[in-house]
């Protein structure tokens with residue numbers, strides 16, 4: 020059966036499905052981050068793509084987002100759930116918790132398929148899917164927050180001055196979600212994001228920040244995130 024739902028995994032996990040079939044999907048935009056896994060998840064045929072590659076060898080600024088989203092469209096996917104790791108810009112969004120963005124800021128490195136013709140989509144996170152994700156996440160053990168995601172380019176983390184600026188406009192910071200949401204909209208795919216809040220962004224609290232710390236927290240959160248995903252996939256149509 021063809022997968023109508025895809026999950027793009029981030030630092031939290033690079034594999035998700037049990038005994039999947041891995042397919043190589045070529046696109047006119049190049050190769051996606053890795054083979055696309057297709058298999059059963061929560062009683063449905065689901066596609067899974069590890070954003071950073073199965074070997075986690077692709078840093079955020081090297082990800083071919085256009086190939087990733089196009090590859091999913093090519094195999095028949097209609098709805099994408101992007102799972103990402105984010106840093107909190109607000110003291111009250113205290114990690115570990117879950118964040119489900121209702122909007123995003125991405126004023127630089129904007130991804131697009133419109134390079135040879137004119138097209139202007141109005142960005143939007145699919146509200147129907149978002150409500151489902153919020154509802155299912157709230158049934159879980161972790162606290163759920165909603166708000167604005169701001170995308171930085173990476174691979175470095177942000178300076179304290181950058182965070183001091185960004186915290187006035189957004190609630191969490193990450194390196195991936197806006198790119199995927201924009202491209203999905205351009206291809207007419209539904210996109211929703213489920214973020215694991217794994218740290219306070221640089222300077223929000225006194226404790227200094229390292230990437231190792233973020234990864235450790237992301238792994239700790241990953242079982243809860245998987246449980247939410249299972250419930251979301253079960254009810255999504």
Ligand code: HPA
Nearest residue numbers: 104105106192193194220
């Ligand atoms: N900044 C950017 N991206 C991130 C962070 C952060 O603090 N944490 C997880 N992804």
